[in-house]
Amino acid sequence: MRIGIVGLGLIGGSLGLDLRGLGHTVLGMSRKQETCRIAEKIGAVDQARPEPDILATCDLVFLCTPIGLLIPVAEAIQLHLNPAAILTDVGSVKASLVAPLSHIWPRFIGGHPMAGTAESGILAAQNNLFVNRPYVLTPTPETDPEIMPVVTEVVKSLQSILYVTSPAEHDQAVAWISHLPVMVSAALLGSPTNHESQPEILELAQALASSGFRDTSRVGGGNPELGRMMAEYNSIALLTSLKHYQQELTGLIELLETQNWSGLEAYLAQQAQARPAFVGEA
Amino acid sequence: MRIGIVGLGLIGGSLGLDLRGLGHTVLGMSRKQETCRIAEKIGAVDQARPEPDILATCDLVFLCTPIGLLIPVAEAIQLHLNPAAILTDVGSVKASLVAPLSHIWPRFIGGHPMAGTAESGILAAQNNLFVNRPYVLTPTPETDPEIMPVVTEVVKSLQSILYVTSPAEHDQAVAWISHLPVMVSAALLGSPTNHESQPEILELAQALASSGFRDTSRVGGGNPELGRMMAEYNSIALLTSLKHYQQELTGLIELLETQNWSGLEAYLAQQAQARPAFVGEA
Numbered sequence: 001m002r003i004g005i006v007g008l009g010l011i012g013g014s015l016g017l018d019l020r021g022l023g024h025t026v027l028g029m030s031r032k033q034e035t036c037r038i039a040e041k042i043g044a045v046d047q048a049r050p051e052p053d054i055l056a057t058c059d060l061v062f063l064c065t066p067i068g069l070l071i072p073v074a075e076a077i078q079l080h081l082n083p084a085a086i087l088t089d090v091g092s093v094k095a096s097l098v099a100p101l102s103h104i105w106p107r108f109i110g111g112h113p114m115a116g117t118a119e120s121g122i123l124a125a126q127n128n129l130f131v132n133r134p135y136v137l138t139p140t141p142e143t144d145p146e147i148m149p150v151v152t153e154v155v156k157s158l159q160s161i162l163y164v165t166s167p168a169e170h171d172q173a174v175a176w177i178s179h180l181p182v183m184v185s186a187a188l189l190g191s192p193t194n195h196e197s198q199p200e201i202l203e204l205a206q207a208l209a210s211s212g213f214r215d216t217s218r219v220g221g222g223n224p225e226l227g228r229m230m231a232e233y234n235s236i237a238l239l240t241s242l243k244h245y246q247q248e249l250t251g252l253i254e255l256l257e258t259q260n261w262s263g264l265e266a267y268l269a270q271q272a273q274a275r276p277a278f279v280g281e282a
Numbered sequence: 283m284r285i286g287i288v289g290l291g292l293i294g295g296s297l298g299l300d301l302r303g304l305g306h307t308v309l310g311m312s313r314k315q316e317t318c319r320i321a322e323k324i325g326a327v328d329q330a331r332p333e334p335d336i337l338a339t340c341d342l343v344f345l346c347t348p349i350g351l352l353i354p355v356a357e358a359i360q361l362h363l364n365p366a367a368i369l370t371d372v373g374s375v376k377a378s379l380v381a382p383l384s385h386i387w388p389r390f391i392g393g394h395p396m397a398g399t400a401e402s403g404i405l406a407a408q409n410n411l412f413v414n415r416p417y418v419l420t421p422t423p424e425t426d427p428e429i430m431p432v433v434t435e436v437v438k439s440l441q442s443i444l445y446v447t448s449p450a451e452h453d454q455a456v457a458w459i460s461h462l463p464v465m466v467s468a469a470l471l472g473s474p475t476n477h478e479s480q481p482e483i484l485e486l487a488q489a490l491a492s493s494g495f496r497d498t499s500r501v502g503g504g505n506p507e508l509g510r511m512m513a514e515y516n517s518i519a520l521l522t523s524l525k526h527y528q529q530e531l532t533g534l535i536e537l538l539e540t541q542n543w544s545g546l547e548a549y550l551a552q553q554a555q556a557r558p559a560f561v562g563e564a
Contacts, residue, residue: 114490114492134489134490136490161489163486163489163490165482165486169480169482169483169486170486172478172480172483172487173483173486173487173490174487174490176473176474176478176483176484176487177474177487177488177490177491177492177494177495178490178492178494178495180470180473181470181494181495181498181499182494182550183531183534184466184467184469184470184498184531185466185498186534186549186550186553187466187527187530187531187534188462188463188466188527189553189556189557189560190530190549190552190553190556191458191462191523191526191527191530192458192459192523192526193552193553193556194526194530195526195529195530196454196458198451198454200447200451201451201454201455201458204445204447204451204452204455205454205455205456205458205459205560206459206559206560207416207443207445208396208416208418208445208455208456208459208460209459209560209561209562210396210459210460212459212460212463212464212500212501213459213460213463213560213561214560214561215497215498215500215501216463216466216467216497216498216500216501217463217553217557217560217561218494218497218498219494219497219498220550220553220557221553221554221556221557222550222554223554224547224548224550224551224553224554225547227546227547227550228543228544228546228547228550231538231543231546232541232543232546235538235541238538239535239538239539241473241474242531242534242535242538243535244473244474244476244477245469245470245473245531246528246531246532246535247477248469248472248473248476248477249465249466249469249524249527249528249531250528251472252465252468252469252524253521253524253525253528256513256517256520256521256524257521259514259517261510261513261514262510264509264510264513264514265506265507265509265510266506267468267472268464268468268502268504268506268509268510269506270472270475271468271471271472271475271499271502271503271506272503272504272505272506274471274472274475274503275471275499275502275503277488278471278487278488278491278495278496278499279491279495279496279499
């Protein structure tokens with residue numbers, strides 16, 4: 001197949017490495033000439049250019065830009081695509097993207113490969129990034145039935161674990177396990193920082209903080225722009241999660257205020273039991 | 283010095299190993315004869331017995347039992363101590379313990395070595411557990427001035443980093459960085475578990491959960507009995523922290539509801555800036 005990749009960062013570059021390894025011809029597009037040059041040099045693409053006409057012969061095109069650029073980039077390339085081409089993306093939210101992207105290009109299907117590293121950019125691209133990692137596809141009732149088999153085969157060839165669900169269900173699931181943790185964790189950092197009125201207690205807290213605080217605060221101290229984007233593009237599901245979370249917290253506060261220690265222990269025991277199903281130890 | 287250790291688990295056993303290595307005579311007490319035998323065998327004590335009379339000749343006694351046993355154990359041993367003996371504990375909360383323990387034994391000073399491993403019990407005891415770890419001492423205005431220099435020297439000989447503060451300040455600091463994270467993290471597990479009404483979304487969330495959810499949920503999925511104890515013995519400081527945390531969360535929900543994305547990004551940027559001071563990267 002001739003496969004296009006728009007946006008040559010960690011995800012786009014890693015896709016290119018694997019897809020070329022599988023025998024496909026990979027054509028890349030990046031705004032920066034220098035990125036195109038590096039992508040060619042490391043073998044992530046056969047050829048890359050900043051101009052969208054490079055995509056003209058592609059059967060399948062992956063949009064791999066940051067979430068905020070997906071719609072404008074789709075607008076910019078659509079006149080250059082083969083009418084039979086299938087378009088897909090790798091954005092971490094789906095409902096708010098699938099609708100406009102399907103409108104721009106009806107042969108579109110939303111996708112979300114859940115893989116990554118702490119690094120970003122084309123130089124972080126690596127082979128086998130998607131092996132044994134989830135890859136969610138989100139067809140809708142309007143998705144052309146020809147599309148799923150093509151994209152499914154490519155996803156499976158990456159050795160990803162395929163999940164198929166609706167955009168809305170995807171978004172609620174990732175709100176629970178990816179976007180809610182960022183907010184919960186950020187608020188943990190904000191609490192002593194914004195509310196501790198005694199500087200000596202804040203300093204002592206900072207000095208005494210150890211692995212528990214380090215782990216619980218990690219995702220809340222991450223890239224603010226990414227956090228904002230996930231909230232902006234998944235605000236409905238995230239708000240639902242946040243309000244349920246607030247109810248849990250109110251319940252915990254009530255257990256403490258009523259000194260219901262056996263109730264608190266039972267609550268904590270329920271969570272200790274619930275965790276293995278989420279962290280692959282069930 | 284002749285040093286007594288009551289409660290021969292990870293902390294008591296590790297203290298014994300180090301203190302014997304420093305040339306002190308260490309006398310241990312544990313309810314279980316078998317634990318006494320193991321402690322002797324691994325060299326954590328010179329001698330150990332279940333009976334409190336073994337403490338009669340000690341100059342300094344460490345109470346290393348679980349928090350819930352500290353007061354009854356102090357009651358049980360006090361008749362057997364040398365009137366000049368100094369008593370200290372290793373409990374992770376202070377105000378609710380320092381007052382009753384000082385009442386039982388006026389020559390008491392609260393302590394909290396912040397070290398540990400995932401293991402527990404005498405077989406987990408190890409040398410140098412306290413090296414470069416915080417060790418908080420919490421004297422009060424009533425603490426006999428003779429006591430601090432003696433305990434300070436022992437703490438420093440363990441190569442711990444000594445902090446001296448009041449019981450209440452200690453408790454508020456550990457509420458922020460140790461006890462609040464447990465509650466925040468448990469509520470993260472409880473939210474999808476108790477509120478997701480669609481089982482297929484819950485299952486998808488469990489399947490897609492990755493390192494972010496793993497880290498943020500770790501301390502909330504820990505030992506429920508320990509979580510209950512820290513809440514029970516530090517309920518006032520923990521409630522203060524939880525209520526401030528709830529305000530942070532309400533603020534985040536408002537940012538999302540008003541679609542104040544630049545405000546959200548600024549909030550997340552503030553937390554990314556705050557975190558290094560807590561995790562030793564400042």
